[in-house]
Amino acid sequence: MTLRKITIDNSVRYIPIFEKIKETDNKPKKIKASGSLPHKQNKNTSQNNKKFLKNVAASGFKYLK
Amino acid sequence: MITFNDFVQKFNLKNKATSNIKIHQVLNSIGLDNVGIYLRDGPFKTDIGIVNLHPNRGSHWILYIDENYFDSYGCVPPKKLSNFIIKRNGYCLYSEYQIQKNDSFCGSYVLYILYLTKVIGIDYKCAVLNLYYQRFS
Numbered sequence A: 001m002t003l004r005k006i007t008i009d010n011s012v013r014y015i016p017i018f019e020k021i022k023e024t025d026n027k028p029k030k031i032k033a034s035g036s037l038p039h040k041q042n043k044n045t046s047q048n049n050k051k052f053l054k055n056v057a058a059s060g061f062k063y064l065k
Numbered sequence B: 001m002i003t004f005n006d007f008v009q010k011f012n013l014k015n016k017a018t019s020n021i022k023i024h025q026v027l028n029s030i031g032l033d034n035v036g037i038y039l040r041d042g043p044f045k046t047d048i049g050i051v052n053l054h055p056n057r058g059s060h061w062i063l064y065i066d067e068n069y070f071d072s073y074g075c076v077p078p079k080k081l082s083n084f085i086i087k088r089n090g091y092c093l094y095s096e097y098q099i100q101k102n103d104s105f106c107g108s109y110v111l112y113i114l115y116l117t118k119v120i121g122i123d124y125k126c127a128v129l130n131l132y133y134q135r136f137s
Helices: A043-059 B006-008 B020-029 B079-089 B108-119 B125-137
Strands: A002-010 A011-016 A061-064 B036-039 B047-050 B060-067 B068-070 B094-095
Touching: A061 B079, B006 B108, B006 B125, B020 B036, B020 B047, B020 B108, B047 B108, B060 B108, B068 B079, B068 B108, B068 B125, B079 B094, B094 B125, B108 B125
Parallel strands: B036 B047, B068 B094
Antiparallel strands: A002 A011, A061 B094, B047 B060, B060 B068
């Protein structure tokens, strides 16, 4: 996974750079994961980055109802 | 209670991609073999689950424990999963703390949060903050 260094409110953060994932076969035997953000992949990349940056800037717990 | 670093060492977890098989082994070792392991779109069947956010291959591991959702990047839950959690519990509480930064420990983070909450018995919010401060203090 590629990370980009950014600075928010004088603190350094690292965010993943979104990459388009190619669809291959549908028969995985073993799943490995190290931490990219696939649930963002189908949307516009710059929008995703803006949303992600907004999300990173805030810290805490939030409720969905 | 053991620290995150000790936990990683104890279960031989590496700073690289974690497989579903390894996650299953660790779950068995800590007595949580009733935890489901799913791909992004489910179908989700258990109260506690570890979910891979890719629909058919591996990418990023996240966790839900009843009404609580944990992503080491601090992102919002995917729609299908949040709908499932809200339907079951009435609401979904998720953490915005970005714990994963320059590493590949997502699988280890979800296992450690499970260990803190379900084995040690720490409240979900305290468990997340505990891990956050272990990583950045």
